[in-house]
Amino acid sequence: MSESGIDGERRRFIAFALTPSLIVLFAVAVLPAIYLIVTSLTPFQLTTPGSATDFSEPLRNYGLLPGDPRFVNSLAVQAKLSVASVLFQVLLGMGLALLLNVPSRFVEFARTFFLIPMVLPPIVVAVIWKLIYAPDISPLYYAAQALHVTLPALTSSVDFALTSIVIADTWEWLPFTFLMVLAALQTIPDEYSEAALVDGASKLQIFWYVTLPFITPILVISGMFRLIDSVKAFPLIFLLTGGGPGTLTEVTNYYAYLLAFDTNEIGYSSAVTVVMLLLVCGISLGLVWMGQRKKALA
Amino acid sequence: MSESSLRKATPGRLVAITLTLMILLSPFLWLLQMSFKSNDQILQFPPPLIFTPTLENYISLWHSAFSASFVNSLLSASLSTALALLFGVPAAYALSRWAGRGKHALSFAILVTRMAPPIAFTIPFFLFYRWIGLLDTITGLVLVYTSFNLPLVIWMMQPFFDTIPVSLEEAALVDGARTRTVFTRIVLPMVTPGIAATAILCFLYAWNDFFFALILTRTNARTAPVAVVNFMNYEGWEWGKIAAGGSLVMAPVLIFSLAVRRYLVSGLTAGAVKG
Numbered sequence: 001m002s003e004s005g006i007d008g009e010r011r012r013f014i015a016f017a018l019t020p021s022l023i024v025l026f027a028v029a030v031l032p033a034i035y036l037i038v039t040s041l042t043p044f045q046l047t048t049p050g051s052a053t054d055f056s057e058p059l060r061n062y063g064l065l066p067g068d069p070r071f072v073n074s075l076a077v078q079a080k081l082s083v084a085s086v087l088f089q090v091l092l093g094m095g096l097a098l099l100l101n102v103p104s105r106f107v108e109f110a111r112t113f114f115l116i117p118m119v120l121p122p123i124v125v126a127v128i129w130k131l132i133y134a135p136d137i138s139p140l141y142y143a144a145q146a147l148h149v150t151l152p153a154l155t156s157s158v159d160f161a162l163t164s165i166v167i168a169d170t171w172e173w174l175p176f177t178f179l180m181v182l183a184a185l186q187t188i189p190d191e192y193s194e195a196a197l198v199d200g201a202s203k204l205q206i207f208w209y210v211t212l213p214f215i216t217p218i219l220v221i222s223g224m225f226r227l228i229d230s231v232k233a234f235p236l237i238f239l240l241t242g243g244g245p246g247t248l249t250e251v252t253n254y255y256a257y258l259l260a261f262d263t264n265e266i267g268y269s270s271a272v273t274v275v276m277l278l279l280v281c282g283i284s285l286g287l288v289w290m291g292q293r294k295k296a297l298a
Numbered sequence: 299m300s301e302s303s304l305r306k307a308t309p310g311r312l313v314a315i316t317l318t319l320m321i322l323l324s325p326f327l328w329l330l331q332m333s334f335k336s337n338d339q340i341l342q343f344p345p346p347l348i349f350t351p352t353l354e355n356y357i358s359l360w361h362s363a364f365s366a367s368f369v370n371s372l373l374s375a376s377l378s379t380a381l382a383l384l385f386g387v388p389a390a391y392a393l394s395r396w397a398g399r400g401k402h403a404l405s406f407a408i409l410v411t412r413m414a415p416p417i418a419f420t421i422p423f424f425l426f427y428r429w430i431g432l433l434d435t436i437t438g439l440v441l442v443y444t445s446f447n448l449p450l451v452i453w454m455m456q457p458f459f460d461t462i463p464v465s466l467e468e469a470a471l472v473d474g475a476r477t478r479t480v481f482t483r484i485v486l487p488m489v490t491p492g493i494a495a496t497a498i499l500c501f502l503y504a505w506n507d508f509f510f511a512l513i514l515t516r517t518n519a520r521t522a523p524v525a526v527v528n529f530m531n532y533e534g535w536e537w538g539k540i541a542a543g544g545s546l547v548m549a550p551v552l553i554f555s556l557a558v559r560r561y562l563v564s565g566l567t568a569g570a571v572k573g
Binding site for chain 2: 009013022025029033110117132139142145270276284
């Protein structure tokens with residue numbers, strides 16, 4: 001067989017192997033995005049015939065957004081929820097990673113169990129916290145009762161509803177930041193901290209001047225990952241608070257869901273979703289940009 | 299002194315680690331113990347920590363509609379895993395051997411499918427399915443899960459193919475073998491562990507899904523995660539059954555996660571998601 005025969009045969013194989021996947025990726029990533037944008041330009045409601053192709057006022061939905069108090073509120077709720085839970089996840093994850101960063105068979109074995117909250121189905125995590133927050137059966141309320149403290153119904157209380165979501169979300173995703181930070185910690189050569197120790201540095205100084213600079217990039221990156229993901233928090237809010245009380249825990253994702261599948265405002269919901277997508281893309285691009293800068297610096 | 303005096307497994311530290319683990323896992327263990335309690339025991343005060351476990355919750359679940367949704371979950375998760383592997387593994391191989399601009403398009407696709415909020419896809423999928431009649435069908439779910447697992451397969455499998463020396467394939471090619479034969483007879487058998495790990499992760503992602511199943515199914519194709527939530531809404535507050543349902547939904551996940559814990563990290567950080 002001639003050289004070009006092998007090449008041609010190889011090229012055909014590669015084309016054959018790639019084409020189905022590329023078609024599927026196009027169909028699943030590109031087409032829905034186009035469709036979503038097109039729908040966001042219409043006043044589409046499932047109950048109003050012809051509204052799906054009504055482009056008479058294409059920017060109407062976007063014009064309504066700034067004046068929609070529920071939308072503006074949902075962005076604020078999202079910001080509060082994301083910032084609080086990401087902050088806790090990064091700080092606690094770092095603490096946990098520092099605690100478990102020891103060479104020991106037992107610790108290595110135990111590490112797997114620390115990952116459990118993250119691998120559980122998100123809806124099971126929501127069920128777990130539903131049981132913890134349900135006054136008649138919760139260990140939390142038993143404990144409070146034993147101490148003669150009266151706890152309010154946490155998930156329907158104005159003061160604690162958002163906090164209860166933050167706690168559950170932090171519990172679920174703490175293992176992620178823990179894993180990332182631990183991986184970074186294990187790349188730090190022991191010689192650095194040993195040298196600092198010989199020079200008389202305290203443990204706190206070693207953490208501050210040796211360890212922290214090493215793990216700062218990974219803290220930022222894992223925080224960004226969680227920030228992007230936090231926009232999707234759905235099962236927790238769906239099961240624990242339903243966006244309430246009032247709209248106190250109604251994040252943008254949940255508002256878009258209610259608009260589309262509760263009140264049938266598909267067009268308007270698409271516009272909300274497009275704005276959300278743009279925000280996520282912005283953060284993602286920031287992440288990619290930081291990754292490149294890190295590579296350039298290394 | 300070979301090991302840093304700062305990183306030593308002192309008894310104090312081991313105790314601290316054990317305590318932290320117990321606190322962290324207590325909400326999870328609470329669900330588990332509740333699934334083995336009768337409703338009377340659940341409502342008892344103070345909660346009995348030592349009790350005679352009962353399987354009544356699991357048995358009554360098995361005789362309810364929950365078993366059908368469990369089968370739906372199994373079917374949609376395994377079929378979509380098989381399809382995603384069928385498409386994705388050859389593509390990953392091709393990309394691994396043919397580095398080029400394809401890789402950038404791929405990372406973009408992963409970014410989009412993995413990072414975008416699922417609602418962005420559910421609206422188009424819902425309308426499309428309503429139009430062609432795929433709502434509330436296993437086929438519809440399989441299609442969604444396949445398409446979202448495909449980027450994951452390509453992402454996970456590429457490094458496995460990268461580790462196989464090209465010289466091995468070249469030798470066979472020189473002997474006159476066709477690329478297809480080289481792929482199926484030489485390359486594939488060498489990446490079996492990778493395929494197994496990837497398959498399990500795909501299965502888990504499909505199994506864990508709640509949002510797509512909530513919107514794209516009603517009764518016929520309802521999956522186990524949605525069924526658990528339905529207990530709460532329609533069958534009253536039967537805590538024991540809810541806890542047992544939750545435990546059943548998480549059982550395969552825990553078993554499989556232990557099996558692939560070595561690959562878990564890279565799989566979980568590929569776009570870092572759970573729908």
